[in-house]
Amino acid sequence: MPVVSKVVxxxxxxxxxxxxxxxxxxxxxxxxxxxxxxxxxxxxxxxxRNTSPLMRKNGKLERTSLDEAIRRSAEILANSxxxxxxxxxxxxxxxxxxxxxxxxxxxxxxxxxxTICHGPSILAVQxxxxxxxxxxxxxxxxxxxIYWGSNPWSAHPRHMERYTALSEGRFRKSIWRRLxxxxxxxxxxxxxxxxxxxxxxxxxxxxxxxxxERVTPSVxxxxxxxxxxxxxxxxxIADYFVQVEPGKxxxxxxxxxxxxxxxxxxxEEVAGVPVQTLEEIADAMxxxxxxxxFFGVGLTMSRGKLQNIDAAIRLVRDLNIRTKxxxxxxxxxxxxxxADTVFTWQTGYPYAVDFSLGYPRYNPGxxxxxxxxxxxxxxxxxxxxxxxxSNFPREATRNLVKNPLIxxxxxxxxxxxxxxxxxxxxxxxxxxxxxxYRMDHxxxxxxxIVDPPEGCLSDEEILxxxxxxxxxxxxxxxx
Amino acid sequence: xxxxxxxLITGRTIDQGCSKEYGKLSEExxxxxxxxxxxxxxxxxxxxxxxxxxxxxxxxxxxxxxxKKSRRIRSPGKIFIPYGPWANLILASDTDATGMPLLKGVxxxxxxxxxxxxxxxxxxxxxxxxxxx
Numbered sequence: 141m142p143v144v145s146k147v148v149x150x151x152x153x154x155x156x157x158x159x160x161x162x163x164x165x166x167x168x169x170x171x172x173x174x175x176x177x178x179x180x181x182x183x184x185x186x187x188x189r190n191t192s193p194l195m196r197k198n199g200k201l202e203r204t205s206l207d208e209a210i211r212r213s214a215e216i217l218a219n220s221x222x223x224x225x226x227x228x229x230x231x232x233x234x235x236x237x238x239x240x241x242x243x244x245x246x247x248x249x250x251x252x253x254x255t256i257c258h259g260p261s262i263l264a265v266q267x268x269x270x271x272x273x274x275x276x277x278x279x280x281x282x283x284x285x286i287y288w289g290s291n292p293w294s295a296h297p298r299h300m301e302r303y304t305a306l307s308e309g310r311f312r313k314s315i316w317r318r319l320x321x322x323x324x325x326x327x328x329x330x331x332x333x334x335x336x337x338x339x340x341x342x343x344x345x346x347x348x349x350x351x352x353e354r355v356t357p358s359v360x361x362x363x364x365x366x367x368x369x370x371x372x373x374x375x376x377i378a379d380y381f382v383q384v385e386p387g388k389x390x391x392x393x394x395x396x397x398x399x400x401x402x403x404x405x406x407x408e409e410v411a412g413v414p415v416q417t418l419e420e421i422a423d424a425m426x427x428x429x430x431x432x433x434f435f436g437v438g439l440t441m442s443r444g445k446l447q448n449i450d451a452a453i454r455l456v457r458d459l460n461i462r463t464k465x466x467x468x469x470x471x472x473x474x475x476x477x478x479a480d481t482v483f484t485w486q487t488g489y490p491y492a493v494d495f496s497l498g499y500p501r502y503n504p505g506x507x508x509x510x511x512x513x514x515x516x517x518x519x520x521x522x523x524x525x526x527x528x529x530s531n532f533p534r535e536a537t538r539n540l541v542k543n544p545l546i547x548x549x550x551x552x553x554x555x556x557x558x559x560x561x562x563x564x565x566x567x568x569x570x571x572x573x574x575x576x577y578r579m580d581h582x583x584x585x586x587x588x589i590v591d592p593p594e595g596c597l598s599d600e601e602i603l604x605x606x607x608x609x610x611x612x613x614x615x616x617x618x619x
Numbered sequence: 620x621x622x623x624x625x626x627l628i629t630g631r632t633i634d635q636g637c638s639k640e641y642g643k644l645s646e647e648x649x650x651x652x653x654x655x656x657x658x659x660x661x662x663x664x665x666x667x668x669x670x671x672x673x674x675x676x677x678x679x680x681x682x683x684x685x686x687k688k689s690r691r692i693r694s695p696g697k698i699f700i701p702y703g704p705w706a707n708l709i710l711a712s713d714t715d716a717t718g719m720p721l722l723k724g725v726x727x728x729x730x731x732x733x734x735x736x737x738x739x740x741x742x743x744x745x746x747x748x749x750x751x752x
Contacts, residue, residue, distance in 0.1 A: 151636075180637035188642030259718045294633040369628060369723075370691050370699060386626050386697065387724035438630070441722040445715070472631075492718055508718030529743065530643065530704045533720050534680055535712035541747045553643050554704050557743055 141169060144589055149178040150230070150569030152296050153471030153579035154303075166590045168570070175297035185567055190552040191593040194562040201562065206595060209563050210602070213522070214609030216544045216561070218617070220520035222496055223248035226509050227526030229257075229476035232574020232586055235599035236475075236482040239524060240493075242607045245614075249494040249518070251509040252479040253472070253526055259504060260440040261469045262480070262490050264449035271456060271466050274580045275302075278466070280309035284428035286365045288452065289389060289438020290470045293373035299470070304434075305364045305377065313360045319377055363424060367392070368438060380421060385412040387443035393451035396422055400458050431465040437472070471579035474569070478577035513539045520544045522606075524599055525568070527553040548602050565599045566592035574600070620730055621665050625698045627677065627727040629710070635701040644739055652703035653736045655729070656689035661696070667731050674732040675700070677709045677725055682742075683734045698729060704742055 147159040160172040161182060171182035193209035194201040204212075217223050225243045228236045229252050236252075243250035254262060278285075285304045292299040300306045306314050357363055357379070366378040367389070375381040384392050388411030395410040399422040405415050425431055433456055439448040452467060459465035471477050480490040487493045489502035492509070505511055509528075512518050513536035520543050529537050530553065540555075547559040550571075556562045566572040571592035577583050592598075597605075638647035655675055667673065669688045674681055675698065682705050692699060700706040702722075709727065714720050737745060 151640075176633055177636045177640070180640040184641050188645055255718050256720065256722070263717070291631065294636065295631040297633065369697070371693050372691060373633075383693065386628055438723065440719060441629075442724045443721065445717050445719050445721075504718035505714060505716030508714065510712055510714055510720055511716075511718060514712040514714070527643070529747075531702060531707060533710040533712040533722075534708050534746065536720075537707070538747055551642060554739055554743060557740060558747060 143172075144587075147589065148569060148576060148584045148586055149174060150474045150567070150576065150586060151177045151181050152474060153477060154296050154299050155474055155576055155578040155584050156298050156302060157584055161589055163589060168590060177297060182570070185550070185570060188552070189550065189593075190556070190562065190564050191596055193564065194556075194559075196560040201557075201559075206563070206597075209561050210605045210609055213546045213561050213563065213606050214613050216520050216546060217242070217246045217248070217522060217606070218610045218613040220246070220248075220544070222518050223520040223522065224509055224512055224518045225250040225522045225524070226252070226528060227524035228252040228479040229254070229473035230525040230568065231475065231599040232568045232572070232576065233475065233478045233482045233583075234574045235524065235568070235603055236479050237486065238600055238603040238607060240483065240486045242522075242603060242610065243493070244495045245607060245610055247496050247498065249492070249496065249507055249509065249512055250483075251492050251507075252476065252483065254476055254480055254491040255504070255508045256510060256531065257437055257472050257476065258440055258469045259491060259508065260446035261435070261449045263446040263504060264453055267446075268450055268453045268457070270453060271460060272468055272580070273466050274582055275578070278432050278468075279303045279307050281311055281430045282309070282362065282432045282466075283312050284363050284365070284424060284431035286367065286431065286433045287374055287378075287470075288367040288433060288435045289442070290434055290436025291368065291372040291374045292434075292470065295436070295472065296470055299434075300374075300377075304432075305362055311360075312362050313358070315357070315362055315364060315377070318357055318361060363428070365421060365424065380417075380424070382413055382417060382421065388412070389439055389442065389448050390444040390451050392418070393448065393455050396425075397451070397455050397458050400426065400455070400462070425459055425465070426462045428463055428465075431459065431463065433465070433467045434470050435467065436470045468580065475576040477579055477581055478575065478583070481577050481581065510536045513537075518543060520546075522546045522548070523555050523559075524548045524603070525565070527551075527555045529554040529558055548599055550596070563602055564593075564596050565602055566596045568599065571596070572598035572600075574598075622728050622730045623661055623665055625661070625696050625727050625729055627675065627709070627725045628697060628699050628723045629702055629706045630699065630723070632701045635703065648703075649736070649738055652701045653684045653705045654687045654701065655684045656687050656692055656699040657729070658692045658695045658697065659688050659690075661698075661729070662686060662688060664695075665729065665731055672732050672734065672736060673729050674734065675709060675727055675729050677711075677727045679711045680709045682706075682708045683732055683736050685736055698727065704739060708742070708746055
């Protein structure tokens with residue numbers, strides 16, 4: 141069976157570009173090198189799929205033709221006074237570009253999923269800047285890796301293997317040796333504990349208390365620190381796991397800044413973390429040669445939001461006085477970075493862009509989609525490659541579904557179930573080609589591996605058709 | 620009825636990530652997302668076992684999900700529900716003028732219930748059916 145190699149994975153922001161797909165006719169029979177998420181997508185994307193355009197008639201979604209669905213979508217958008225266009229992070233940059241043109245044409249507000257993901261990170265970066273690099277630099281040089289409010293094991297399963305803790309860099313070694321030695325020691329300890337239990341016929345709590353065995357890293361080996369509110373699976377392999385009380389990351393970040401500036405803290409613990417642990421972490425940060433702090437939505441979605449990121453970036457800025465330190469957001473969807481990038485090229489702003497006055501305006505908190513919906517300002521919506529009904533809070537969702545709703549998505553998502561027009565599309569990166577941006581802003585090509593089902597066009601083609609039809613509707617109204 | 624005050628955290632899990640690729644109407648998605656991970660001690664206090672149904676309520680709404688024992692939640696008083704329509708039904712839309720609603724660290728209450736966990740289509744119909752004219 142033919143194997144297609146060097147495929148870019150269209151799932152998370154890692155955009156792994158070493159995937160090999162076994163293709164049988166027009167079907168993907170298997171995926172090599174992919175993580176659980178990537179394999180789940182490549183091997184199951186075609187199951188539970190709707191391939192026919194649908195339109196709501198008498199309260200029910202019924203099959204219709206593509207032309208009819210496009211015409212109705214264009215009517216909805218052209219006749220609304222303040223439509224919202226949302227999604228964009230799970231499709232190609234080319235589709236995003238057409239989406240922006242459409243938003244300008246209909247005078248709507250356009251927003252991508254950054255808004256409820258790393259939107260606060262963008263706001264903080266605009267405030268204080270960001271010292272970043274590509275993941276290749278980090279892979280070869282970083283000796284201290286920190287994951288803060290991020291669980292790569294679940295959300296970016298190959299991040300550690302390809303770029304950080306578990307990857308062998310040119311100048312830095314992975315933590316595999318230490319992990320294996322630690323597991324071995326743990327297994328011996330358990331065996332001794334079991335034998336001791338059998339011999340002495342009594343509790344072995346003393347032995348159990350000894351906890352995880354620590355193996356000292358060699359000079360070339362990286363160190364890993366995980367900071368989170370839960371002991372995630374990523375935390376299991378870290379040298380240090382710091383458990384913070386929910387919503388108190390800001391305090392811990394500021395405490396670390398104080399310690400790094402050699403100030404003494406007159407408390408014993410900060411947000412549930414003993415000051416002694418914080419001092420050890422601060423020492424590890426200062427002593428490293430090339431550190432990197434990856435932060436996830438644990439910081440952006442909890443109390444403090446952009447202030448948390450602001451503090452994290454300032455911490456990294458302080459550290460750069462003593463050593464070299466970088467910071468990078470762990471972007472979720474495969475092309476959320478691309479959506480931000482294309483938005484910025486076209487409008488000057490990365491997300492939450494409002495065209496209602498005829499020119500782009502950006503004021504997150506006002507022009508961001510959750511706020512527009514919560515205020516009930518919009519009167520129609522177009523959702524592309526996203527599922528806001530699953531991901532938005534209740535009030536915002538209620539206002540989204542009560543107005544005419546158009547969904548362009550390969551999946552029959554929760555949003556599609558509540559839509560008035562559903563246009564099934566081809567999967568970007570599997571059935572349609574394009575460009576995606578990795579989380580470190582490196583553009584990569586999305587490939588077309590198999591043909592889409594008959595009648596399913598790419599997001600870009602569907603949007604082009606809607607844009608053309610919107611212009612027709614507006615012309616006929618004008619004449 | 621015993622009721623427990625907790626802090627609700629939402630987030631990704633690998634099972635949620637994989638099962639959404641099978642389709643959001645799939646059994647796998649329901650089994651992996653309509654759940655509430657709890658500390659074993661909290662479950663003991665509520666007198667429930669693994670897989671029993673609980674009603675999680677905030678001041679913005681309430682939803683029935685299955686309780687799941689988790690050693691990842693190391694101290695009592697915290698629960699974890701994966702991202703998805705069940706969790707988002709009980710979260711606030713207010714963003715404090717940042718664009719981002721508070722999705723982690725929300726005060727909630729948990730109580731055992733005999734009510735069923737609603738599938739996605741029923742959940743949407745019950746929650747937004749009236750809004751959709």
